[in-house]
Amino acid sequence: MNKFVVGVDLGGTKIYTALADSGGRLAAELMVPTGAREGPEAVIGRIAETVSRVMKEACVGPGAVEAIGIGSPGPLDPATGVVYNSPNLRGWFNVPLRDRLREATGISVFLDNDANLAALGEYYFGAGRGSVNMLYVTVSTGIGAGIIINGSIYRGAGGGAGEVGHMVLSPGGPLCGCGRKGCLESLASGTAMAERAAELVSAGLGKAILREAGDDPGQLTAASVARAAGAGDPEAAGIISGAGTYLGMGMANLINVLNPDRLIMGGGALEAGSLFWDSMSRELAARALGPALGDVTVVKSGLGGKSGLMGAVALALEACGERLPHK
């Protein structure tokens, strides 16, 4: 009899669930809205429902699924399976997600944070194949990372490793969501680009960007900036290249400290376009030390929106002793 696992990528807006065989091949997948406002119990019920739906769709009976891997926005403790309090899941405080989902499904559950699992997904199934020491950095509203060292997720002393968004790069810089100033996230995330646009608009500038936000300053996003830049607006281009430059500095710092063989970039903010990527690459090349720069390949995510899901599948397969190919 074949062995199957289920992977779940729990996000603030969607639950993405798939059934996979022992080689990580997906037999069925499903995406539903999270409905986070309804609270943890409703969300856990909905996750359990997606699990039975993918099993049904693939005609896999209850006994054939050995484990569920689930990635959740953090902070959380992979050892106890508790999600502490996630800014992306309102009303979640100390939710024993692992145990509750096991009770709801009758299947063993393994939990980790979304950035760690996206890294693991890329490592086994995406742009990280063949690497040994790898970083996956996601740039969206925030900036976070998953670190793979010697082929395993590196979690640090308390499961908190990878908080690269709060690396300070400009001590007197903009206020960050964490309350400190000049963190990478306050300089180079999607949120940072939207804030730079809002600053321009408050100063009576940034007309082209504002137009892309329907002339409503409350609707300014990184996407408005990207669209304006795409249409040739120099102010928008300045915001993007500035953010990309800081991102490159941050990535160079990581390369100098960790000397990885692979750096994989993912997250929605990369959709700000090639100017963002090029500014990052230029600064990274200027700031990383020569030998470490020579050791690393910097690439975009190979799995895109699926890296977290595939990482959840890999976590479940690792947990039930599968040795996944990695090359």
Next chain:
Amino acid sequence: MNKFVVGVDLGGTKIYTALADSGGRLAAELMVPTGAREGPEAVIGRIAETVSRVMKEACVGPGAVEAIGIGSPGPLDPATGVVYNSPNLRGWFNVPLRDRLREATGISVFLDNDANLAALGEYYFGAGRGSVNMLYVTVSTGIGAGIIINGSIYRGAGGGAGEVGHMVLSPGGPLCGCGRKGCLESLASGTAMAERAAELVSAGLGKAILREAGDDPGQLTAASVARAAGAGDPEAAGIISGAGTYLGMGMANLINVLNPDRLIMGGGALEAGSLFWDSMSRELAARALGPALGDVTVVKSGLGGKSGLMGAVALALEACGERLPHK
């Protein structure tokens, strides 16, 4: 018959060699000047001589020494045993130190860089006992680190991990020895403190510091700054607290990225006194994320000038299969 190893800490100014038993207890030790100006062959000959002298002193015959561990200033490749080109060992380019020392002594040799071995020394014998994920950061003329992950030296893809001195912290900051601007090393090392003093003196200020340098601007060092600060000079105190603040920022960045359980600080620049340490600690506590800060203990080196030597001993013992106690 007892098993012995030899540890060698090769520095720009001194060779520090010791014979140790299988538990890492030193039976004989010896320090001689490096005489780096005489070139690699002379230095390797001198190292071999210290090895036979410590053996003789402890009455240990040739057959009883199983391995030599040696730490050298980098960059180097631990796998091939070649020192590429060390700024602290003039005239060393691609020196096969491991093989040459094995030929000269007839004993197996294991090489690593000084920061990695200082970390390993602290891990087994010093302030790192009991830790799992540990950083050792040395602050002297430069700033470097050794990283221990899951109880092993983490070297990265090409042996270059730990170059924390070239983490950028102030993009438009002072010129660093690496040719870039605003690296941690250009802001917080002993060299940085001496340079800030020289800048004051060029501007007609810094009289009290200059006095500590015998009124010779060419003799300004971090020690002159420390002495002036100790005597109550506010300009000197400003230099030290500024450097300490940047050091704290850099350490917070490492804590946020790696979430270690232990951060051990060593190196001569710590002798700048409690103001340096206190400024660092204050900034570190303000900049590190709460949970990661709660997970880490920040302490001074437990072995001081012996951490590199003890790391070389540990490297040799690990290489010949000894399981060292670690608690």
